[in-house]
Amino acid sequence: MGSLTGHSCGYLYFWYLVLIHPRKLYLLSGNYASDMKPKNYKLMIPGPVELTSEVLNEMARPLIGHRTPEFDEILEYCQDTLKEIFSTKNDVLLITGSGTAAMDAAIASTIKEGDEYICITGGKFGERMPEIVRAYGGIAKEVDVRWGSAVNPDDVEDAVSDSNAKAITLTHNETSTGVLHDAKAIGKIAKKNDLLFIVDAITSVGGDYVETDRWGIDICITGSQKCLAAPPGMAFAAVSEKAWDTISDNRSKRGYYLDLQRYRTALKKGTTPFTPSVTLIYGLKKALEAIRAEGIENRIKRHRLLAQATRGAAKEINLELFADEDSASNTVTAIKIPDGLTDDDVRGKMKREHGILMAGGQAQLKGKIFRIGHMGNVDYTDLMAVMSSLELTLYTSGHNIILGKGLAKIQETFL
């Protein structure tokens, strides 16, 4: 057999690449890096969060009828555990839908045309409540808060004294800016003025203190896919007796599917008014079992430690925090994109090269900040992985840092 010339070698290698090993040709095409990256991204966004394999496997169980004693038992467990997590004696209603469904239900069930609601804004989610109020024919009087700061209770007092309001709405943890508002202080104002207090606690229940009864929250709302670390698609509302008085008196209620009264009537019989998301509720029960096993106090401590470590590490690598530190969220941290870098240099690269998803800025903060969600099951190891990838990303993008400083800060925080 004669020896192969360089030319025929190249020819054979070409056909080897095309016919036998297409992946290698792809490798030569320059898409190697993205091809190698995991398709299961690491979720460091403020929900939906990663689920444990126990929760995921539970959802593969065969369906059972939702009007059966077996299913009632699951609902009862969820109800009892959610009451503890919400720190409430009130019933916690379960609505099939995302968190916004419970926000919609809270307004639809309490409002009459022309009613005035004082809505504390200061972020993308704070703006949702006044939008819903207006959608149902109400008057939303906004207490506008600078994005990145917490509301000053005096401003709320002023707005109340200058109004005919029926209710105050607040976003406890403003996910778009990474700000935690003082719900307790606003609750006092609501109580003093005999107003309903409606709180979107979608990114705080299960990850931070939410004292529904002690803070005088009349309708406290959360969603499944955030700090509870359950699958997306379930919304919850804890409703006080005072709110029920308003709701049952309200002859001009706007909702049907979202009429909270229907959920209460069904719950008295241990069930739900409409077909619930049975599969998701299997997952919810498993997630709640994990919360019980960890203990709510320990869980809050873990979230607070993660937040402290994230903020400390960010500062060590010359990043500026977006939210005022004295009112920074314990479940999500908003960080300014350094001068000279783009959102793609930070978040895009983190996704492409490290398979890590972080959230971007919303509305006027688009391209200006990125947000790290540290809620649900996130732990020390997750945060170290994110920080080590973030350091590399920033370093190779030209940001002035000393590698390892952020990591060391996280380690110190957890010592």
Ligand SMILES: Cc1ncc(COP(=O)(O)O)c(C=O)c1O
């Ligand atoms: C504070 C807050 N409110 C409301 C929502 C809307 O929740 P959902 O998307 O579950 O309807 C979110 C979602 O991120 C949120 O963070």
